[in-house]
Amino acid sequence: MTELMLPSNRWPWCLLWLVAAVALSACRPTPAASGQATPHVVISQLQATQSTATALPSATASVVVPTATPRPTATPTPTPMPTATPVHDVYVVGRGDTLGGIANAYGMTVDELTALNTLRFGDWLPAGEPLYVNSLIERQLPDVILIPDSQVVLGLEYLDFDLAGYIQRSGGHLSQYTEGEASAAEIIQAASERYFIGPRPLLAAMELLGGWVIGGPDQAYAYTAAGPLTLSWQVDYAARKLAEGYYGQLDGRRDWVVMNSGVRARMAPDTNPGTAAVLNLLAAVTPDAELEALLTSGRLAASYERLFGEMTGGVVMPPNGKQPSLALPFQEQALWYFSGGPHGGYGDRTSGWAAIDFAPPVAAGCWVSPYAVRAIASGIVVSIKPGELWIDMDGDGDLRTGWAIFYMHLDLDEAIEVGAWVETGQILGWPSCLGGISSGAHVHIARMYDGQWMPATGDVPFQLDDWVVEHGVIGASYSGMLVKQSNHDRLDACDCRVASRNRFPERPRLGGP
Template sequence: MPKAQVSMHTVRLVSCAWVILLAACSAPAAPTPRPTPPPPTMTSAPPTRPPGAATPLPTRSIFGPGERLPYVTQSGDYVDVLAVRFNTTAEEILAANPDLPPTATLPSGLAIEIPAYYFPLGGSPFKIIPDSEFVYGPAQLGFDLAAYLREQPGSVKTLSAFVNQKQRDAAGTLEYVARQYSINPKLFLALMEWRTGAVTDPRPQPAPFGPIPDRSARDWYLQMLWVAEQLSHGYYAWRTGRLTTLALPDSYSVRVDSYQNAGTVALHYLISQLVPREAFEQATGPDGFAAVYRALWGEVWQSPPDVLPGALTQPDLALPFEPGRTWTFTGGPHAAWGQRVPWAALDFAPAGVSGCGSTSEFARASAPGVIVRSGDSTVVLDLDGDGYEGTGWVLVYFHIAEQDMTPAGTVVTVGDPIGHPSCEGGTATGTHVHLSRRYNGEWLPADGIVPFNLGGWVAQSGPAAYLGRLVRLGAWVEASTSSTAQNRVYWMP
């Protein structure tokens, strides 16, 4: 059962210490030979904070260029991204830890050393939520959003919105956004409670997320889309090493603490756009948003599950159309959902279809599994067969026509029909299928640490979204919205 609920208005504002790193950074120098340390060893997680106890924050001390800093790996880490966060190189990390895999996700709990070259400013080391509380993943199994809202006194349950051609109640709207972005619905509820008390306060709140910078967000659904975009950018840009610094109001910036986790950085990125600079420290500290989240959902740091395991590999996947047919590769890596990141999706279109014309061709199952969700132009194929899309590998097919869509509960094998490609469900310039992957609720970038491989065709990103290639055995096809010899894909199993 949820813990006793509090809103932002009942949380005491207590300042937390923020460590400021004072020395200027320098570019990494060539590594000085050092004795090889022993292989990485597993270490237990730090003790969790008992309810009501003060939160001891780790301290960050000044260190010299190239000094080896102790670090315990976290879910989703890999060598290249650790090099970005600690302003060093992958080569130096591997030299200091020769048993680390250079091109794979690392298991959590490894005690390693990172030769670091630091930056002048460092952000708060306090961690707000684990990654498992960010994604719509294993930790949310069994959570009944509609039942939870019915039990709450707050006004949010009275809201509704017109979403994807349907009028939906509060639970339906929240579930739609949470599922499509794969963000924990509890996180949206806690943000509304923190900003306006909308979960526990019965007074009407037409804008439950409070004031946001996007003035075009005219209703609470559009507000939630804006919030989801910011959260997604913070999470996945930190995960992939594309975000290291936060821009705060008044032209102030702060470098994210190198030891942070993706779930916390997602909230830092969002909150940096919602509150004045002088309020950011408190809002991201133990007595800010974190206190509201704990009050609603309990102590989430007690043995949180990993989202991405070490040495994660993709199962065998086929191209999403019938063997012996020619389709066109119309979209290289681009956003799985929404406008920004992660670039987890690829687009394919049947040949001979002009614009948004209909087609008798089917998008096909790329792997065996069970259809766990079918509707809203989306079909979700669960590869582990447990019936829950938040665990293990899933494939998400989008822009699927409602007519002839394979229903939920259907067990499929490779090549079975999923549904007809179309323009339904969102912005599209031509009939196609939009295909992406998730593991434990987390989107996997198509050109990331676990590359998108479809029948031996491996995705490569281009300089902008939708550009890029599929490469196989030295040959490649270039993404293009026009059907040309350069982007046609023909395959045999």
């Protein structure tokens, strides 16, 4: 889904909208100096040893891999999806806009526009509000299934995969490649863990496009000539494209790709997230005129099977289709605020919209708040970085298996350390602006299952006690609601503190009126 504006001379309002967007950047990761996403987690810091790699950020040398978790035997079928509803674009209302003007710009009648957005004719249109509009995408990609979801995320399919050993056994260009003191395996592993993207699709696409894996390279670049030729840049670019396509489709907010020419093309309605990931990468690096032939030729599958054998896997979903019981992250409903609806677990474009935000009762800018954040579930502390905390709920210390919870913007309690077991309700720390970019002290919380960021809404919605997350405007980051199941109380996500809009209700006093 794309956010659009009508052509106009409203540049002062655009500046105001930009300021608002900056204010809402409460949970975005701090950009690295190179423009790449900052590496944010390792599979485990338990029993970690010091890395001898170079300046390239890489994972710890030791990874905890449970031996009792079998690989799933599901067949590589696409993610089951209901009859598709076209993903509409989002238009942001500007000052002076009218329903008639917006409808005309997108080939709609006023009745169609109002019905799509459940508006009444004559409703006031406040500047900055998002509206659904017809998409202007005309290109259509072929209906193909390229890869199952579980091969794309860094999950169960990779428990027994030795990337470094595989590259050395392959004997191709990668086995001899280095950047400084970093090997190709270290470079690819770092990107894989940075975006939670499995290395097999990275290698299969690299062999298809550049021939780097099992032979001499067909060209000087691994994926694309439109950027630096270093493997670190190329692999980071490819991993970002895979993550962007995967989670855009999984979250139901992006059913299109940007082709090599910059033109958008829509995917088939039943495209599974894994295929969407690969489509997003191949469309970006393949000349438009050659893309359809490449996608329908079976060459990617042949490349994959030549490297890894039969493609196995399936959807990434908890077996009962439900999340475990999770608690609110603060003690008793202490008048906290629901400050952010679904948005990126770690970056809106490169991770699923798995995260929601809560702000403490008293605004304090970026000073550490005195109101404690508590664990929403018990588990083992797997990874700690400034302001960031991963807790693995199944206790095996591996984020590739089972449920895990990510917290960001925490000033951590001294008792929280890697390897420690925490209980539900235990104090983890205090809201702050540590970790990523934040305009005010708050806590950011997201779920992961089997290496996949779990969308905060959808088939397995984020539920904390009796409160369930519901989406707002699809494609509008931070938009959403919390709805209490027992009485249908509703909180609307807002980067604000308005008691009637987004503050948790006071608990009734026992024996009171």
